[in-house]
Amino acid sequence: MNSPGCQQANCSETLKEGMGLTPEGRRESRVCTVRVPINIALVKYWGKRDQTQNIPLNDSLSLTINSLHARTTLRVNYEIGTDSVKINGKSQTVTGSRYQRVFEEVRRWERKRKAGEVAEHPVSIQFEITSETNFPVSAGLASSAAGFAAIAECLQKIFGFTDSQKSQLARLGSGSAIRSIFGGLVRWRRGTQPNYEDSIAESFPSTHWPSLRALILVVDEGRKEYSSTDGMQRTVETSTLLERRIECCDVNIDKICAAFSNRDFSAMADMIMRDSNNFHAVCMDTSPPLMYLNDVSRTIIRLVHVYNEKNGSTVIAYTFDAGPNATLYLEEDTVQDFLDFATKQLRFAESAQTEVEEILGHKLDESVNNGALAQILQVIYSQVGGGPQLLSLH
Amino acid sequence: MNSPGCQQANCSETLKEGMGLTPEGRRESRVCTVRVPINIALVKYWGKRDQTQNIPLNDSLSLTINSLHARTTLRVNYEIGTDSVKINGKSQTVTGSRYQRVFEEVRRWERKRKAGEVAEHPVSIQFEITSETNFPVSAGLASSAAGFAAIAECLQKIFGFTDSQKSQLARLGSGSAIRSIFGGLVRWRRGTQPNYEDSIAESFPSTHWPSLRALILVVDEGRKEYSSTDGMQRTVETSTLLERRIECCDVNIDKICAAFSNRDFSAMADMIMRDSNNFHAVCMDTSPPLMYLNDVSRTIIRLVHVYNEKNGSTVIAYTFDAGPNATLYLEEDTVQDFLDFATKQLRFAESAQTEVEEILGHKLDESVNNGALAQILQVIYSQVGGGPQLLSLH
Incomplete structure (x- = not known):
């Protein structure tokens, strides 16, 4: 059984805010690379009560499949520019896509956070994603689950988001991605609160059943x-x-x-x-x-x-x-x-x-x-x- | 559109009881031949609340398919003997079969009826069925529906049974056979009464929509x-x-x-x-x-x-x-x-x-x-x- 390096909630490797400015006073780019397995549901997610936020009608449950994963690098540049996403070497359309939804949410959060600080630097963030899967995409093997969980994972590492925020970002990209942000047997609770804050993932350790x-x-x-x-x-x-x-x-x-x-x-x-x-x-x-x-x-x-x-x-x-x-x-x-x-x-x-x-x-x-x-x-x-x-x- | 010869409820061709005795005083054999189309359900019958009586959990609806039919001859001999059923030239096992259920029900009714009369002759009835379908049986083309509807039709003609009794005999053989005893758009009502008397077929004339x-x-x-x-x-x-x-x-x-x-x-x-x-x-x-x-x-x-x-x-x-x-x-x-x-x-x-x-x-x-x-x-x-x-x- 692989020993997941950063599977649990309070990962301490997040870089501290404010580190690294360029000689021009701009914040330095950050680059994060993760490997995230796909998950296959044991109880399937099918049907949404909110289509934009990917809020499901039912709870679902899955196990991650260690051997099938996305290896994803996210580069964050603190400057104005065009976001880009490349999957298995192929550039993806970002405008109007699920990627854009995730990027915009991060920018919104960062703007909101900055508003409470002395805003020395405007919130100009540009995202570059490169992702490789070790299996064919869109063949019913839940590639987008691994891909968006990986993006959420990188965003958490770089921006220091909470687990709840990570859940939300993964889910915005692809509902079932929320079940790849943890290892083990993962339950995605549909949530009952109007703001969807409780539509999150919970995990039961897989080490319990190594065979x-x-x-x-x-x-x-x-x-x-x-x-x-x-x-x-x-x-x-x-x-x-x-x-x-x-x-x-x-x-x-x-x-x-x-x-x-x-x-x-x-x-x-x-x-x-x-x-x-x-x-x-x-x-x-x-x-x-x-x-x-x-x-x-x-x-x-x-x-x-x-x-x-x-x-x-x-x-x-x-x-x-x-x-x-x-x-x-x-x-x-x-x-x-x-x-x-x-x-x-x-x-x-x-x-x-x-x-x-x-x-x-x-x-x-x-x-x-x-x-x-x-x-x-x-x-x-x-x-x-x-x-x-x-x-x-x- | 075929003009069905004896499609409706009160068919007057039933032979009168008591006709035809042999020189030895035995009742003469009766022989009836009918042609009955299969039906294909528009709302399917699936699930029984009484398995022996073939009482369905839901109403169903069908149209008969004129070109696919069973041509069935029923011979009734008033003597003790072994029942026989031949489908497309092949002898069928009668003991413990759905055929036997139907035959036994007829014998039971006849015994009951005779009990109220001066029983000159014991109720010895032997059944011989020969049936040919113009399509392969048991390939999901509802052959048993046509076959058992044909048997019920013959039994009604020979014994003068009511439509309700005909329904019952067809249904005992094969649930969906009840929908082949009439022409038109046929609804099989599941019935709500404990004795199943109202689990019967109703028809809407097909001449309404000849195209x-x-x-x-x-x-x-x-x-x-x-x-x-x-x-x-x-x-x-x-x-x-x-x-x-x-x-x-x-x-x-x-x-x-x-x-x-x-x-x-x-x-x-x-x-x-x-x-x-x-x-x-x-x-x-x-x-x-x-x-x-x-x-x-x-x-x-x-x-x-x-x-x-x-x-x-x-x-x-x-x-x-x-x-x-x-x-x-x-x-x-x-x-x-x-x-x-x-x-x-x-x-x-x-x-x-x-x-x-x-x-x-x-x-x-x-x-x-x-x-x-x-x-x-x-x-x-x-x-x-x-x-x-x-x-x-x-």
Whole structure:
């Protein structure tokens, strides 16, 4: 298990305000680099009560996936200039974007803070972001969650924001990013206060259950058919079942947290699968329907149930976000047997087969299915529960 | 539109009791042959409050599909013997089956009736059924609905049962069979009385809307992965959303009936598609999930939405029962244009292409997709709303 460098709330590495002026009297630029894992929800977030602020209708719960992360550098220049964002080498449009929302909020806070001081220097702040993910973006692997959590993390380090402010910045960028600002099992409370101050993340340490693993089967590396933002809004507007789903989320989260606390894998897995199916049910109950799963996703769902049945107990759970890729949760000692089973039932691309062999530490036998009509394009095996890591700050 | 021969309630062709004794004083055998169309629900039946009596949790609504029918002959011999059922040439197990439930109910009624008369002859009744469907059974095309409605129809003709008794016999065989005992738009009321006497079918004449058509795209001719009976019970036991679905069914049925009454295709179509998606949503919300749709089904769903969007109004509706085959409802004047559109978007098997050419009355151009990876195996075009037809009775 990775030992997250700066996972907890009161990180002392924030630079002190007022340090470092240039010979011209301007404040020196600050640069912060962090690595932040994505998270995959066990109880999904779907539907907002405030679209601008990304305030959810229901609480959600997730585990971070240590191996999939964004490595993000934020440079803050105290001068007037154009903000820039580059993701995996590609410049992004900032104007009107979610990045701009975050930058503007920081400028607003800084203006407000400065107003209470002797304002020697106007609040001119320019942001430059460079982010690399070690997996394809927008393929339903929650890349924006890691990316915006990383930005929020950097902003906290540079400006000394509180955890509550960090939550708010991450959430402004992407709702589910709030669940990547901590490690462990993270619950995002929807909050009930009018100012949304209590719509924050809470974490349960993952070190409690070190044998827990995630196995991601990448089915489709393409972009999503509909963005989560558009999709969930359509569900809110048209589904007759969403309200009932929302009523049940808190109870399900409590059950999963209790099972996590008792390390009762079977009870936890059952609730994880039920929530995934319940989430895709309300997607289907949307008009027109949101159909994120495909035939390969469904084959994996059946496979997991067959495997659990064969085992006589639930030792593996699937969950699917707004896309066809499967995230499987299981304990370390189930991995080998399950992969042996899965490689006989599914067709793996050659590279995915190599990934499986690396996980197992031995070659698969030749009867294993692979070929042109591969169903599984990539296999990612990961520890879970890691949090943000500060790589550098100056 | 077919003119159903014996569709309405008070059919006068029932043979009078006591006619025809053999020289030995035994009552002569009776033979009845009927043709009964399947029905495809616009608001689906899913979940029972009484499993033996097939009493549903919600009202449902359907249209019969004239072109797909069971042609069923029932022979009643007044002697002791073994009942037999042959479907499409294949002998069926009767002991412990749904057929036996129906036969036993008839014997019980006859015993009860005879008890009030001078019982010259003991109630020895033997049943022989031969039924042929003009489509593959158990492929999600509601074959049992047509089959059991046909049996109930024959039993009514031979024994002079009331419509309420006919409803009951059809329902004992297969819940949805109750919706094939009439023509037109048929509502099956779940009933509220403890003895289930008011769980009956009601019909709205289809002659009201003669231009209405169904187009069935057969995606998979195989047997269903899970039977409806097992599937719906699993949903009742595990879905948290089913209750909410059931609360909405009556309102949706009222909306469809109102739209049908006003011949408002667009309003009707919208509700039909919503119910289909809502039904598959509760199937997904079942544990383990019931996944009846496949990638081809979903391609058809998207295609219909794209076509309606392109048209600027909703001129075609899809609905999917517990299987991957699509039933499309549309008006006659939409068929040609939609098929032209669909044959360019989907891959049709050669035979399905021939079926489309027969519907259109001209050859498709060569750019049309077909081939080994056909998505659409068969295309059935039909008028809707026909009822049972009596072919012979003696």
